[in-house]
Amino acid sequence: MKMSYLFMKFDFEEFNKGKLYMVKEAREKYAWDSKERKETDEYEGVQLKLEVKQDTYKYPTKDGEVEGLNLNEEVTVIVKDGNIDDYKSLVTEGFSAPIPVEIVDWKDVDYFERKGANSTLRVFGDVKEANQSTTTSTTTSSF
Numbered sequence: 001m002k003m004s005y006l007f008m009k010f011d012f013e014e015f016n017k018g019k020l021y022m023v024k025e026a027r028e029k030y031a032w033d034s035k036e037r038k039e040t041d042e043y044e045g046v047q048l049k050l051e052v053k054q055d056t057y058k059y060p061t062k063d064g065e066v067e068g069l070n071l072n073e074e075v076t077v078i079v080k081d082g083n084i085d086d087y088k089s090l091v092t093e094g095f096s097a098p099i100p101v102e103i104v105d106w107k108d109v110d111y112f113e114r115k116g117a118n119s120t121l122r123v124f125g126d127v128k129e130a131n132q133s134t135t136t137s138t139t140t141s142s143f
Contacts, residue, residue, distance in 0.1 A: 010111035012123060018056035018067075020130050021075065022098035025049040026087040029078060046082035048127060050075045053098060076122045077103055090129065100130040 026049075031042035052073045058065040079087070092098040106125030113119045 008111075010109050010121070012106060012109040012111075012121075015057075015070075015121075016103055016106075018054070018058075019052055019070070020054035020100040020102065021050035021127070022053045022092050023048055023087065023090040023101060023127065024051050024074070024092065026084060026091050028084050044078070044080065046079040046084050046087055048077040048079065048087060050077060050101070050103070050127070053100065074118075074121075075103070076120070077127055078122060078124045079126050080124060082126070087127070090127070101127045102130045104128050 027047050029044045029047040030039040031044055032038075033040050052070045052075065055068045055070050057070075058067055059069045090099050090101055103123055104126050106123050108124040110122040110124075111119065
């Protein structure tokens with residue numbers, strides 16, 4: 001099949017189960033002009049680069065269930081019309097302890113898998129500081 005990735009749907013709701021993230025970067029996002037091949041002045045929101053820091057999801061493998069397969073993987077979250085000042089305090093810098101966050105209120109997901117390269121997952125939603133008392137396990141946590 002040619003370009004079969006266009007027809008695959010990524011089950012983000014299932015993927016997001018058992019995960020906590022850390023914010024590695026927050027920046028303003030502007031629309032991209034593909035014709036001019038550059039950013040425009042049209043503000044779209046905030047772009048957050050997250051890293052999976054806790055993954056308690058049980059992945060079925062041929063050797064049985066395994067936890068933590070997506071630890072340290074990166075996810076991009078686009079907060080439409082977001083304000084960068086609302087997210088700066090969540091960014092982990094230097095030797096500061098990471099602030100656990102969850103991806104919430106997501107509306108759409110773009111997933112692209114490339115041969116020989118890392119997959120790209122972009123979520124259109126929001127993040128909020130995690131309430132750690134509701135997590136079921138911290139055995140694979142890096143927090």
